[in-house]
Amino acid sequence: MFLFEQEAQIGDDRQDLLEILRMRFGAIPPSLEEQLYQLQDYATLERLILVAANAPTLQVFIEEVNEGNDSFKIVGDRFNPLQQLYEKGDKDEK
DSSP: OOOOOOOHHHHHHHHHHHHHHHHHSSSSOOEEEHHHHHHOOOOHHHHHHHHHHHOOOOHHHHHHHTTTTTOOOSGGGGGGGHHHHHHHHHHHHH
């Protein structure tokens, strides 16, 4: 892959990531947006797209971003996008 193609792909993935975050969580903090614009690693952006799609809260996503490039586990209730609905249902039943 040529360098300009890779840069374009990274830019596209970054925009996709930001759009997923906005769709799921609304406005995102400018500091987080700036942090995401600093990312230049394709694999990290791909992983964060999966995290953004599965994290139940923006805070969980931010924690995962701060874990760095070595983090790769996206399992358990921590990454269940429906977790808040389950928690809300439990409260409603009580």
